[in-house]
Each structure stands twice: as C-alpha cells, then as structure tokens.
Amino acid sequence: MGTVEGANQGANGSAVEKKPTVVFVLGGPGSGKGTQCAKIVENFGYTHLSAGDLLRAEIKSGSENGTMIQNMIQEGKIVPSEVTIKLLERAMQENGNDKFLIDGFPRNEENRAAFEKVTGIEPTFVLFFDCPEQEMEKRLLSRNQGRVDDNIETIRKRFRVFMESSLPVVNYYDAKGKVHKIDAAKPIEEVFETVKAIFSPKNEKVD
Numbered sequence: 001m002g003t004v005e006g007a008n009q010g011a012n013g014s015a016v017e018k019k020p021t022v023v024f025v026l027g028g029p030g031s032g033k034g035t036q037c038a039k040i041v042e043n044f045g046y047t048h049l050s051a052g053d054l055l056r057a058e059i060k061s062g063s064e065n066g067t068m069i070q071n072m073i074q075e076g077k078i079v080p081s082e083v084t085i086k087l088l089e090r091a092m093q094e095n096g097n098d099k100f101l102i103d104g105f106p107r108n109e110e111n112r113a114a115f116e117k118v119t120g121i122e123p124t125f126v127l128f129f130d131c132p133e134q135e136m137e138k139r140l141l142s143r144n145q146g147r148v149d150d151n152i153e154t155i156r157k158r159f160r161v162f163m164e165s166s167l168p169v170v171n172y173y174d175a176k177g178k179v180h181k182i183d184a185a186k187p188i189e190e191v192f193e194t195v196k197a198i199f200s201p202k203n204e205k206v207d
C-alpha cells in the first residue's frame, strides 16, 4: 500500500503526519539568538521563526490582539501561550520546510507545556546562548532597531523575566540531556564556530 506523501504509517496502517524537526533557540535578551539563527539558516537549510518577530508582525497587522501584545512587550511580559503558539503553528504550516529554528520560545513553563500538548512536537535539541547581563545590556542599548523594549527600564524587566521564568525551561531540557550551552559573550564569528559544530555535517548546505 502506498503512503501519503510527507506522512508515516501508524501501527494500524493509517497515515500519521510526520512532525517537523524543531530546534529551540534560547538565551537572555540580546544574547545573540537572532544573529546566530540567521547564520544557521544560511548554512544548514533551517527556517528561522522568532516568536518575538511573529508577535511584532501581529501588532502591525492590526489584529484584535495587537494592543494586548504591544502592552506585554512594552512591559517585558510573556504573552499568553495560545496566542504565540497559533502564530508559530501558522508560520510552520505556511512555510512548508521540515526543519525549524524556534527562537525565543518557549519562554516559560506555560509556553513549553502548551506547545508540546497542542503540536505534539518535542525539540530535537535546544541551543542555549549564555551571556552575562552586562554584555547583553550593552548590546541591546546599541541595537538601534527601534524596538519599544530596548530601553533600560524594560531591559531590566526582561532580564528578571528571563531569570525567573525562562531559565527554568532551559533547566527542564538540560535534565533531559537536550541542551547545548554556548558561550555567547565571544565575538559573533567565534560563537558561530561553536554553533556549526553542533549541527551535523550531513545537514550542511552543499553548493
């Protein structure tokens, strides 16, 4: 019997949708998640989905959730999981790739548990960009991308949320042996040397 394209067969022979490969990219605000994701995309064929970028696009689109999301971002707070997960699911479906870097998600235990429950996807592994606050603060204050949350007051709130809510998620995956901790305080190219070594050579783009 033939199989449905892009699907596996379950025990009873019915088609089971094949889950995409997902790598969660975590780290404090300004640790360099977006910068490194862009380089991974260039070299390893992943699609980069930044939860923060999707939420900012949702504000711009004039969505009914826009004002709520804008207020949460301005305060450095975490938007309810159902909103962010819907955006991630839609972006994955629309894209069609089967390998995704999910950047800045899960940000708390609620994000983590809800994503697993709703999508049935477990990350293949987790990149954790580890960087001292002093360095992250310096980077954010000179980022100049016009982000409403790149001001010292909001940055301090984001650091607190990261320590209290996001680090426990990193620890959760660490206990499962899934975390690659990377020294993100080094220059961009040196960080990427470490990142490159984590991705299997067989995934490397061949020109």
Ligand SMILES: Nc1ncnc2c1ncn2[C@@H]1O[C@H](COP(=O)(O)OP(=O)(O)OP(=O)(O)O)[C@@H](O)[C@H]1O
Pocket (backbone or CB within 6 Å): 027, 028, 029, 030, 031, 032, 033, 034, 035, 036, 052, 104, 139, 140, 142, 143, 184, 185, 186, 187, 188, 189, 191
């Ligand atoms: N290794 C590095 N050394 C110096 N500057 C860096 C490094 N990595 C990134 N930067 C710079 O720091 C700023 C923040 O980087 P980036 O936007 O990638 O961080 P992020 O982790 O995605 O932050 P956020 O969580 O706020 O989205 C950018 O201006 C970027 O160019």
Ligand SMILES: Nc1ccn([C@@H]2O[C@H](COP(=O)(O)O)[C@@H](O)[C@H]2O)c(=O)n1
Pocket (backbone or CB within 6 Å): 029, 050, 051, 052, 053, 055, 072, 073, 074, 075, 076, 077, 078, 079, 080, 084, 103, 104, 105, 106, 107, 111, 149, 158
């Ligand atoms: N899972 C997430 C991710 C982000 N947010 C909100 O967006 C802000 C910016 O996120 P970046 O990853 O681009 O820094 C973040 O401070 C949160 O307010 C979220 O709620 N949930």
Ligand SMILES: [Mg+2]
Pocket (backbone or CB within 6 Å): 033, 034, 050, 052, 104
């Ligand atoms: Mg980012």
